[in-house]
Amino acid sequence: MVSSVLTNEDSVGLIMEKVAKRDIKYLRLIVVDPNGSPKAMLIPEYQIRDSLENGVAFDGSSIPGFAEVNQSDLNLHPDPSTFLVPMWETPGIALMFCYVSNPNGAPFQGDPRGHLKRTVDDLEEKGYGFNTGPELEYFYVTDKDGGVAPFGSGGYFDLPPLDPTEDVKLETLMCLEAAGFQLDRVHHEAAMGQQEINFRYSDALKTADNVILYKLAVKTIAKKHNTTATFMPKPFWGINGSGCHMHQSIVDLDTGRNIFSNPDTEFGLSETAIHYIGGLLKHAPAMSMIVAPLVNSYKRLVPHYEAPVYVSWGYANRSALIRVPLAPGDKNNVTRIEYRHPDPSSNPYLVAAALLKAGWEGIDKKIEPSAPLTENIYELTPAQMKDKGVGYMPEHLGDAVDIFAEDKTMEDALGGFLTENLIKLKRAEFKSYMDFTGVDWSASRPNITSWEYERYLTRC
Secondary structure, eight states: OHHHHHOOHHHHHHHHHHHHHTTOOEEEEEEEOTTSOEEEEEEEGGGHHHHHHHOEEEEGGGSTTTOOGGGOEEEEEEOGGGOBOOTTSOTTEEEEEEEEEOTTSOBOTTOHHHHHHHHHHHHHHTTEEEEEEEEEEEEEEEEETTEEEESSOOOTTOOTTTSTTHHHHHHHHHHHHHTTOOEEEEEEOSSTTEEEEEEOOEEHHHHHHHHHHHHHHHHHHHHHTTOEEEOOSOSSTTSOOOOEEEEEEEEETTTOOBTTBOTTSTTSBOHHHHHHHHHHHHHHHHHHHHHSOSTTHHHHSSTTSSOOOEEOEEESOTTSSEEEOOOOSOHHHHOOEEEOOOOTTSOHHHHHHHHHHHHHHHHHHTOOOOOOOOSOGGGOOHHHHHHTTOEEOOSSHHHHHHHHHTOHHHHHHHHHHHHHHHHHHHHHHHHHHHHHHOSOHHHHTTSOOHHHHHHHTTTO
């Protein structure tokens, strides 16, 4: 897969033409680690052709979850389809996403982007494409009295002067559109300092790349305006956390038909979509480690802040884990499933791979979900939830890792290498937090600790 995609002479020639036309001096090569963090190196213009034709060696042992020190040699292979000269970068710098290979040229199994590419390629061989659309929320924050505080006092749909971030957001929007993003809507979210910029859905690989670019743009431009943008899931206790609801649909590549759509049913949802939901619900607790991957993620997943807490689904029900939006327009285009569990710290490549695997199993095995719920699930009693087949999500990251480790479908979704390394990383992360607090989870949960700010505030 690596060599056939990346050594095409036409692609190399086209990239070199763009480099010359745009007077590019350096190319930033981006790879995404298992935690979802972009890592990069710069190469000068005169090394670009060689990097496209042969790749670039790097030390994989220096990236968490990639390689051991005794087998650390890996190679980056720039993906020509991702060449971009972003407005938020220093003039003269372009960027490209990369795949990772072993020294013998075989794909490196720990590369999240390469893994998603193989996953969607397998689906395309069946005649289908996987579309995803995220809703990434984030906070602008500022220093206050030696701590961290939301920037501004606005709430849902508020505008200046309650929202003082108009200038930084406008620059961000212009930079994103110049980078090819199609924006849907932009608004202040429910919590003070919280924002949402929605962009148009695309195929799963393109969407995952766009998530990384979006976060880079938002954070880089915020710094220029003397504020900090954070995608930390729950930076402040007592107000809404940030989610990354993932909208999904599957299209028949021959006909263009959205297989989740059936206009003849009451809500326009096909039986295939119902079974897909069944697969998601079955594996939701195990997927938690992927879609909510931080200690801090589980401080977002508490009742009454429109964050999912229970395994459930419904039409237009924002208290459910899975919501089927009842959107206006052509049903073939707008029918989709919204999975509300992910947060913006998650690795978008692994999230897409896990969701597709779980949902496709539902289609394959015709898994029937429990009945859709119309009630506010936060207000149900435990007896009512049991009656309605509502399940429970993991209480904290430690529970999530244990459940993930027992789920064979999740191991199949990510492969043995990524699965094993992620379990090690996440168990160590949870232990570090518990050692720091010295108390049980229930006692530390209602506080955002210095350990979390130091580890997540600028990294997420």
